[in-house]
Amino acid sequence: MDSDAGSTCSRSSSPDLVVDDSAGSFFSNKMFQTYCRENRADSEAGQGRTEHCGGGGKSKNRSDPDKEEGQDLRLKVNSRERKRMHDLNQAMDGLREVMPYAHGPSVRKLSKISTLLLARNYILMLSSSLDEMKKLVGDVYGGAAAQSRTAAHPTITPAAATVHLPLHPLAQSLHSLVGSTPSALQHHSASTAPHSPPSTSYLSFHAPVQGLLKDPLHLAGSYRHFPGMPCPCSLCQPLPTSTLHSLSMTK
């Protein structure tokens, strides 16, 4: 397809570039070009046919409304499909927003496949961290509760302890998770149990997924981790300098 107008919207998955697909801009950009091209092609084809048929005006009159109807249908279908894909991309952007990688104008957007793979591993990492934390809290406050009972202190339930005690170190580690947009995950941490400090494991891929990409650090080529800012967080520390360098990529 000739999609010259695609230059204006070829990276339109980000909300600010998404072309309003509603009726107001129905013929904007590519749609307009396609519409013009098809009209031109049709008129040319119509000319050719009339020339070829040698004045078959009747058949032309009969076929044109059908053709226009078909065109309208095709345009409608195209528009719906475009809108569907835009919605999908918006959802993908929403997912990117809550993913633990640096967001910014100088940072290249995660690709779709990278977003999905990172999301998967992020969820797996959070799940295992949550399990680990539950275990730890159970161990610590199981003993603490027994002690408090003997000391006539108010009983602290493990759930309450989960909410209060480990918040400080976790808040720090959360910083490393959310990168430059710590607020992105704040509602998560507030509504769910706190998590243990993240490991770097969520950045790498587990065996079944690994085959999808050339290397486990394929993600690294898609975004920069804390651009321009040395990050002392636990997530960055274990990574060798060379790895961090390969992680960074500017536009």
Add this chain to the structure above:
DNA sequence: TAGGCCATCTGGTCCT
């Protein structure tokens, strides 16, 4: 320049 990623078009299939 090759390869990756993407948007769009298009035809097919399934569902309501």
Add this chain to the structure above:
DNA sequence: AGGACCAGATGGCCTA
């Protein structure tokens, strides 16, 4: 019948 979903094809943009 109309709409949603899907996958293949195509062409543009960007980066190494």
